Amino acid sequence: xxxxxxxFASYADAFGARRLDVPLDAPCQVADLVRVIRSMPGGDRLPxxxxxxxNRTWVREGAAVQVGDEVALIPPVAGG
Amino acid sequence: MTxxxxxxxxxxxxxxxxxxxxxxxxxxxxxxxxxxxxLGTVRDLNDGRxxxxxxxxxxxxxxxxxxxxxxxxxxxxxxxxxxxVEHRVGALDxxxxxxxxxxxxxxxxxxxxxxxxxxxxxxxxxxxxxxxxYVSGDREWIDPTTxxx
Numbered sequence: 001x002x003x004x005x006x007x008f009a010s011y012a013d014a015f016g017a018r019r020l021d022v023p024l025d026a027p028c029q030v031a032d033l034v035r036v037i038r039s040m041p042g043g044d045r046l047p048x049x050x051x052x053x054x055n056r057t058w059v060r061e062g063a064a065v066q067v068g069d070e071v072a073l074i075p076p077v078a079g080g
Numbered sequence: 081m082t083x084x085x086x087x088x089x090x091x092x093x094x095x096x097x098x099x100x101x102x103x104x105x106x107x108x109x110x111x112x113x114x115x116x117x118x119l120g121t122v123r124d125l126n127d128g129r130x131x132x133x134x135x136x137x138x139x140x141x142x143x144x145x146x147x148x149x150x151x152x153x154x155x156x157x158x159x160x161x162x163x164x165v166e167h168r169v170g171a172l173d174x175x176x177x178x179x180x181x182x183x184x185x186x187x188x189x190x191x192x193x194x195x196x197x198x199x200x201x202x203x204x205x206x207x208x209x210x211x212x213x214y215v216s217g218d219r220e221w222i223d224p225t226t227x228x229x
């Protein structure tokens with residue numbers, strides 16, 4: 001099983017992809033997911049606690065990720 | 081006197097030029113006595129580096145829902161506010177508008193507060209990123225947590 005994670009902007013550049021399939025079983029916690037992503041090639045360019053959204057809502061690292069959730073790793077926002 | 085209900089008239093992430101006149105028209109109503117317009121535009125210099133253009137990227141579905149949430153929260157705080165918000169994505173030239181916020185109200189203080197509240201929350205919460213293209217040919221994603229722009 002793996003969990004798809006959306007990437008944008010500088011994070012997409014870091015991994016050379018706009019989507020990662022993270023080798024982890026759901027349900028899990030956001031913090032577990034981030035730990036595995038940071039160990040993947042390019043993951044050293046992520047901060048220790050990047051912003052994460054699940055189903056288009058901001059979540060904290062203790063939040064749960066379920067099968068079928070839309071998970072996104074969010075670089076520091078810079079709109080406007 | 082009854083204060084009219086606040087209303088979020090229009091919120092969108094767009095890929096083409098922002099039509100400011102059209103947005104201003106949307107906000108008009110007979111009870112409006114003040115219209116505050118905020119435009120964010122692409123400037124030609126950042127941190128001393130000449131900029132040739134800007135590229136905006138969004139997590140579009142979340143950006144639109146966050147913008148909509150911000151607009152509704154702002155309308156919840158300011159009774160009688162009429163809001164119109166658009167943010168553009170894609171490649172923009174110097175001087176073009178990346179974001180437009182129209183806040184209309186019977187009175188100026190509420191109109192100006194409404195526009196300011198939306199842009200400040202947008203900058204904190206909406207998943208949109210910008211990459212500056214420099215005259216030198218370099219390109220860099222802007223990280224507001226490391227610069228004071």
